[in-house]
Amino acid sequence: MKPIHWKIEATDGKARAGTIVTRRSVIETPVFMPVGTQGAVKGIRFEWLEDELDARIILGNTYHLFLRPGVDIINRFGGLHKFTSWNRAMLTDSGGFQVFSLTDLRKLNEDGVEFRSHLDGSKKILSPEVSMEIQAALGSEIVMVFDECPPGDAGYDATKTSLELTARWAARSKARFNDVQSASFSLSPASEEQAEACTLNGKQALFGIIQGAGHLDLRRESLDRTVEIGFDGYAIGGLSVGEEKVVMYEVLDQIAHQMPNDAPRYLMGVGTPEDLVEAVNAGVDIFDCVIPTRNGRTGSAFTSRGKVNIRNAKFSTDTGPLDPNCECSVCKRYSLGYLRHLNNAGEMTAATLISHHNVAFFLSTMRKAREAILESRFPAFRKDFLSGLHENNAEGV
Template identity: 45%
Template sequence: MSSLQFQLQHTNTDSKARAGKIITDHGEIETPIFMPVGTVGSVKAVTQQQLNADVQAQIILGNTYHLYLRPGLDVLETSGGLHKFNGWHKPILTDSGGYQVFSLANNRKITEEGVIFQSHIDGSKHLFTPENVMDIQRSIGGDIIMAFDECPPYPSEYKYAKDSMELTHRWLDRCFTRFNATPDRYGYTQNLFPIVQGSTYKDLRIASAEFIASKNAAGNAIGGLSVGEPTEMMYEFTSLCADILPLDKPRYLMGVGTPWNILECIALGIDMFDCVMPTRNGRNAMLFTSKGVINIDNKKWEKDFSVIDDGIDCEMSNYYSKAYLRHLVKSKEILALTIASVHNLAFYLWLVKQARKHIIEGDFISWKNNMVLNLQQRL
């Protein structure tokens, strides 16, 4: 067993883009990387076999809030952890559940101790604290586990944002204390990432990034962005935080975003991304492709028998036609959800792999600028 390692392999002189490698006990992850979201231990409408073969995913996410409520820790512990429960044998990142507590739970109450909330499933009351969230994530079995934080909404008043950030910092100290006092589970190393907060206030973001950097964690995350603020503001604060966080540790921008958001943030020095957009949009007939965005529901695709996307490396995208997928969508056939979700995820993984290739070759910025214009086209 060894702690997570990060090897910085390539940088460019014309941007802060980096290519690297994260090494975990469940395998290596080449960065920059996109991580499909498997909220309840499953990436919606996609099998683990498809994640491996078609999507070529290297790491997926699980969510503490959802997995704690159902199936519950007893089932997960008895099975030997999430890897054995869901049959995914590569790395898993578990997020702390903080965002879900604040966005999904009813009648939540934030105190110094933690957050009391009601389950969205049955209304039962629960308490999340920095300590028990560490214990819960150890039980779920993530290779990377996230600190318990408060994610303030946008916009937030300065006082609220400052108080929230300071609470997140106090909770972080408690997370590390509990994490360091408890053993890894299931025979492999688990690694804690802290999260930068501070809303859209420059002084708070600087203070939070400096505090997080001082913890010398295995990796670091930037939270509280892509929550409704203007895109340019997201880029501004991503850049600000990335400049402060250590060069020799992976940087994870939480919950971002569109394909063009991801390329712009790679240029700002981000290594890891996750977002529900590829699967959620896919289930709603929006396809991201190497030539632009497609609403497959539109009549214009009714007799288009060309494949979904021959520009990416995905058997499903190269096999089914746009006309056939549109027919499945119109028929409300379940297979439509799978094809669209697998395609969008494969496209995201293809995109970050291409970004890595161009970082290594030294022409990332010119490639990125052209690709961003291309990807944003509505076909």
């Protein structure tokens, strides 16, 4: 019995439309996962994510939750779903990406990484084993292996050394994952209805991560070594970390379709709406990124006509919505002029409303891409979508 069921419903070129059945929700792909860094998607209530936006899966950050509130407290609540009240699927990252961002605060060796908490300076250790144990306690549907994330400009030799360590850590992650899963570790589905809907064993799925920066031969080597270990899904890590966009697109174009067909493909931490559609075109199924909410907090909106900077004076008397092509409740109700006023006045509602729209736009873009793949018109969708994005950008907004 598998912890998740993956099925491809249609393909159009390399693009794929599929479903991932988890014990808590059915995820239709391509899909965008809003990021719930500290157990919350910044500025957006779960009711809205469920009822209006219909997000089927969100991401939780192991690093942040490990440091605060800590595994003991989340355990007392019976896992992250019960602690947060989010009833649908969750994916947790391994904590590696955040730890490796702390360049001055960490010490790396074969075992793992020792670092100082950015909150109180206390010494902590993360390793493949510790990461698997934390993610088991969090109770996410999808667990990520613990990998090393080298900087995008690390150079060929350093990237190769790093991916070899990542491969050893992937094998250790899987071994510890299997131990933890076979122990008395059980979680109940959110409802009996859901339990009946998915004949799943209630355990977690584990995804492997392909590294290798912008070097195609290293990406292929990492892919081979990761597939050899064998996982429920596969992710591309280490992109959008400072490399040129053309390098990222080349890696996606050359590598994504070579990842196993019979498992979901996840592009970690990327990116703009354009990046998502281009990655779908290359054969990727799952995405996450903080930019819809991060940009939302600074008054920057993603729309079907490109990016809109709400601070622009020309919007002060604009009675139209952020995006006339968007069905979200913010676009149905509020004017650009009002949103601009809220943002200028420093009202937190501005951040909430623009973040809400941005997440709606990312989710609906993936739903539209899916419909296009199912109806064999993805190339036309891609062309129209990308040319639409340049409408505002061409005006220098």
